[in-house]
Amino acid sequence: MGDNKRYPELRRRVSPGWWTASRHYAMYMVREWTSLFVALYSLIFIYGLSLWAMGSRADFLNFLKNPAIIGFSLVALVFTLYHAVTWFYLLGAIAPVKIGRSRTKPWQALILNLVLLVIVSYIAIWLLIFR
């Protein structure tokens, strides 16, 4: 606001590679880019469904057995699990639970939610496949 700046200030631009400066920043970038695989897998799955819609159920099943699709899906699974782990840790950081006088720590939320993930997955399989 005041125009008493007689000399130019040094303005430093942030380069697109800013995240390489420290491990924290790099891990953050990896965490954010897991979203690419989550989004891509969803689109590929919808594409697979379209093969069924335009063709037959066998087209969809062959699509699932395609080695390239399996390969990509396994990579997507790794990144999805990384997303889940970092997401659970963040939940612990954002929503600490008060127990008596102390608060829960993020790594505790991480472990609790991982256990929850296994339980939910098992329930999903039981409800969807065996019932």
Next chain:
Amino acid sequence: MSQDIATIRVTRYRPEKDSKPYFQEYKVPYRHDMVVLDALNYIKAEMDGSLTYRWSCRMGVCGSCGANIDGEPKLTCASFLHDFKGRTITVEPMANFPVVKDLVVDMEDFMDKLVKIKPWIIRDKETPPEQGEYKQSAQELERYSQFSSCINCMLCYAACPIYGLNEKFLGPAATALAYRYIEDSRDQGKDVRFPVVHEMEGVWECTLVGECSVVCPKGVDPMLAIQKTKILGATNAIKSILMPRGGR
């Protein structure tokens, strides 16, 4: 008798003389209990009086002495030389702020944001002094007390890459302070503060990098304040749709 030496590389920028910044190296006698600020004060007193930097309390409560030390935003008065390998450290002005001279940064943007969030108790109506003080329970105090520890050192802004990329972002400290007042049971200023924190350049720019809370010297945890403010924003938006004329 050989004396221990520490090498301090400091950014120099003198706009009236140079168009570009450069590093200047000083060799400073080293004692185990020295902090970076001690080294800077030694340089200024004994070696180069033109070195320019901010400091005041030298004990981590005033928030004046922020700098990027070996790439990390830290208070110079709270950074012990013995924590840095090889006794060579690089001291640069705090990242993401324009530099006025040497290690001094232009704080005006942060000051504007501080004023924007109105860091004071806002009442619809002040009760007269005869009615006594506003009472607050220990639980009510706990809802906001950690966020009131902010010393406005701006290390969180130096650490935040989103602020570096977009100067309009309200940023960690301003949001934490806004949240401090939003959660204060004595405050009735939500109508005034919500538009500031819930506009697009408010909390919505934050992508949870989390570095702000890592570098905060006072344990304010601005990341937590921002996320809680986002949740408030989302629930308010949903409420305003489901109950358009709903009372407060």
Next chain:
Amino acid sequence: MKVETHKIARLHAILWGIFSLGGMIAAFLLPVLLYLTAIAYPFNLWPFNGARDPSFLITGHRLGALFIFVTIAGSLFHGIFRFQSALTEVGLIKYRRALEAVGYFIISVGIIALAYYLATWYLNGTIS
């Protein structure tokens, strides 16, 4: 004296809420779907070591179709929303508006297609 106006970004607040829900879905539901379609079925592991296959999820079971819809729609929204913001952080911040438009377009087309396929099969019963 400059008077500042601040406009609450209500729509963005809601989109952020959906993004967070999508994050929960991607964390809790996507792993099991990936396991079923990329490991259990192709390699004949439990629970697809018998007569069933993943298409059963969609046409054998209303709950299965709902599961697929919620998991894929939620993950798609979350992934695109976050990826679009990640792109602005690696130098593409100038193209923000365009990235948002493309992102929401992809999300809309994807979710409409997904809902259409699942609804068609549900209404038609099983198709071969």
